Amino acid sequence: MSGLSTWAPGHGDPQDDARERRSGVRNASRGDDARPEPAIKLDGAGLTFGRRTLWHDVSFDVQPGEFLAVLGPNGSGKTSLIKVLLGKQGLSAGTAEIAGRPARSGNPNVGYVPQQKQLDFHTPLRGRDLVRMGLDGHRWGIGRRSRAITAKIDGLLDAVGATSFADAPVGMLSGGEQQRLRIAQALAGDPSVLLCDEPLLSLDLHHQRVVSSLIDRERIARNTAVLFVTHEVNPVLGLVDRILYLVGGRFRIGTPAEVMTTETLSELYGSKVEVFNVGGRLVIVGAEDNHAHHVGAGE
Numbered sequence: 001m002s003g004l005s006t007w008a009p010g011h012g013d014p015q016d017d018a019r020e021r022r023s024g025v026r027n028a029s030r031g032d033d034a035r036p037e038p039a040i041k042l043d044g045a046g047l048t049f050g051r052r053t054l055w056h057d058v059s060f061d062v063q064p065g066e067f068l069a070v071l072g073p074n075g076s077g078k079t080s081l082i083k084v085l086l087g088k089q090g091l092s093a094g095t096a097e098i099a100g101r102p103a104r105s106g107n108p109n110v111g112y113v114p115q116q117k118q119l120d121f122h123t124p125l126r127g128r129d130l131v132r133m134g135l136d137g138h139r140w141g142i143g144r145r146s147r148a149i150t151a152k153i154d155g156l157l158d159a160v161g162a163t164s165f166a167d168a169p170v171g172m173l174s175g176g177e178q179q180r181l182r183i184a185q186a187l188a189g190d191p192s193v194l195l196c197d198e199p200l201l202s203l204d205l206h207h208q209r210v211v212s213s214l215i216d217r218e219r220i221a222r223n224t225a226v227l228f229v230t231h232e233v234n235p236v237l238g239l240v241d242r243i244l245y246l247v248g249g250r251f252r253i254g255t256p257a258e259v260m261t262t263e264t265l266s267e268l269y270g271s272k273v274e275v276f277n278v279g280g281r282l283v284i285v286g287a288e289d290n291h292a293h294h295v296g297a298g299e
Ligand SMILES: Nc1ncnc2c1ncn2[C@@H]1O[C@H](COP(=O)(O)OP(=O)(O)OP(=O)(O)O)[C@@H](O)[C@H]1O
Pocket: 049, 054, 072, 073, 074, 075, 076, 077, 078, 079, 080, 081
């Protein structure tokens, strides 16, 4: 796998400069003294299942406060990357670190929004219980009823627009309503790294905006690093600092302006892919036609 485009912000693109200011990552990227520990670091990482190599030689850092979108066709290994960072999937090669330590399961500094799965109708929990499960018990002394906990949960429920169904059994809620609760749950622990697997799936346009800007506010307020897997980049295009694009064992990483181009994506897919900017929205033509060739690459 080759990642030709390494992160090199500050090429004079005003949008890039704004992104750096928002995320406060300028010093980190230029090797100044104030360089923080990367929130996420992959070094020579590879993942192979049997004879199939999903990706290899993946090296990149995500800085605190950075918003990285991960794109790629079905089966390109996006969810597997998240599983590695959650410590649920071991690498075949290389290392994966969260804040300087090997990725491990149960890390309270990592928030996770899983790919959507409808909860069982009989799940014996209310919405607010689900959110409460995301609180770090050590910090909040879970078990004690505290006003601070209630206020925290109420604030999160309000932020995702879930107050009106917070006391309903979760299994009875729609997919989008459950998804908003999962996002509140993932944010409840004030994570320093937030891993989101298709968090906008099944949300209507209004709630896509609500959820994206909530995640972004959290990123800014707490300098949270966000790794955001999505098939649809447009809802977060104005928020992302960089894009990691995986296709058939290859990848590119860079700013949206670097990665989301006809030239870069055609090279990555190995066939003609066109990127059009239509009123600020990116329309990609040809990628879905071509990805089938690449899903099995490396086998
Ligand atoms: N534990 C495993 N053992 C064998 N194969 C696996 C395992 N986990 C994932 N795979 C395979 O790896 C490939 C990539 O899966 P992954 O879920 O990471 O892709 P993805 O890019 O997230 O796809 P999608 O966009 O469809 O969600 C799939 O073909 C999947 O079947």
